[in-house]
Amino acid sequence: MIPYGRQDITESDIKAVLDVLGSSHLTQGPAVPKFEQDIIRHSNAKYAIAVNSATSALHIACLAMGLGEGDWLWTTPNTFVASANCALYCGGRVDFVDINPLTYNLCPVALEQKLIKAEREGLLPKVVVPVHFAGQPCDMRSIHALSQKYGFKIIEDASHAIGGLYLNEPIGNCRYSDITVFSFHPVKIITSAEGGMAVTNSEKYAEKMALLRSHGITRTPSLMTKPMEGSWYYQQVDLGFNYRMTDLQAALGSSQMSRLLHYVARRHELANRYNKLLAELPLITPWQSKDGHSAYHLYVIRLKLDQIERNHGEVFEALRAREILVNLHYIPVHTQPYYQAMGFAVGDFPEAEKYYTEAISIPLFPALKESEQDYVVESLKELLLT
Incomplete structure (x- = not known):
């Protein structure tokens, strides 16, 4: 049988995972920050937050932007349901913008027409999620210009698109967005078995997403509401989730990044x-x-x-x-x-x-x-x- 997509696993990938199995850390060890740095070097973004799926990355990206009850998120109908569901997880509302018949991506012309109408009705979106369908980047320059005029934030769903370029720069540099999300599912460009990544140039968003991926718990003194009581001490300062990536997954992802x-x-x-x-x-x-x-x-x-x-x-x-x-x-x-x-x-x-x-x-x-x-x-x- 010939599948539509399939991962490519090499001996070096297997060795990378075996090395983690023989180490003292299977999770929350050095492999995850290394994978994050690999993605930062590739994308030219300032920060990277590794999580257990692109769906999780979309969720915490929305929360970092403050999407909540009654807020609108707009995305394309030609996508996997996660691109829309992430708003519902936050108590937000969802609407869609039709696609360009050539690119199959969210159409900037349709977006502008919908924004004009939404402004009259007082229903502008808080977040727009363009999806780089099949790996082809959206017209991010046009979408970004509209964000400046109408005041919405942008999450690029680049689950299909790591390794691609937009205007000769890596997809994920966040020049025309606030956060970009990658997927490392086995059929994607590279894989970590399961996994995702959110990249951003905003220290505030990065700090918030890092907090949310691990139960809202921190050991960073500057994020705590009262002084540390000892080296054992931690505080839950937000309602977060267990969205962490394991070192096994990260080691595989780093190995794949070399190719x-x-x-x-x-x-x-x-x-x-x-x-x-x-x-x-x-x-x-x-x-x-x-x-x-x-x-x-x-x-x-x-x-x-x-x-x-x-x-x-x-x-x-x-x-x-x-x-x-x-x-x-x-x-x-x-x-x-x-x-x-x-x-x-x-x-x-x-x-x-x-x-x-x-x-x-x-x-x-x-x-x-x-x-x-x-x-x-x-x-x-x-x-x-x-």
Whole structure:
């Protein structure tokens, strides 16, 4: 079977994890701060907070920004549910901004139109979460300019995008955002098995997120409400969570970081090869902005359904029947039953909904063999041309 994505684990990765197993710390040891420094060096952000998932990172990022009861968070409907759920965890409210039909990312034009209306109604968002879908960066310069005008904070959901560039600078430098979040799930660009990271240039946000990831407990005297009573002493000064990353995960992440740019380069090689091999088929290959260098977490095709005999579901299932484990990223969040119970409905965000009826994520990962890629392409040819 050919999955749509798969981790690449080497002997050096295994050794890094075994070294931790043989050490005195399996968690809260030196591996986590080392991984954080690896991410800081790559991204050029000032601070990094490692956690157990990107979902946790989104949650504490929202809390660090003070998102709470009645506050609005806006994001894209074309994302995993975590990008929206993070607001609900804080007691906030969620709305969506439709996607750009070329990039599949949150559309800055639609965002501006929605902001104009929200300002009239007194319903401006406190936080906007652009998602760098499939690894391609959003138009962050435009979104940032709107944040300056309308007063919202920005969390970049870069779960797909570590190793990518925006305007020739690393995604994650937070030049156009307040916090950026990365994911290290096994199908992502690099993995720590499970894990996430929030990076920021704000000392205040970094301090708050570090506190929240570990029960709201601190041993830092400056954060305490009364003097330390001894070296054993700690205080809970906030209601936090157990969102810590283990040293085992961090060691794997650090080892993978040494191959990050190689992985992204290989993904581009395979994507470029797909672009050529699929050029004559009745489908749309991923459009790429000149302002960004995608991390290419996903390679998504869109079927030209008016030019083929099969429907979207038939093509998807036929590929899976051939042991090509394609996937679909994403079912628009606002069409999920939980969100429809809030009042969202099919028809609210037509570009995201149209995209969903045509999209298929086909296999793309660094260890994908060209022979496997050829099999994917030949299968698509047979299904779409006959």
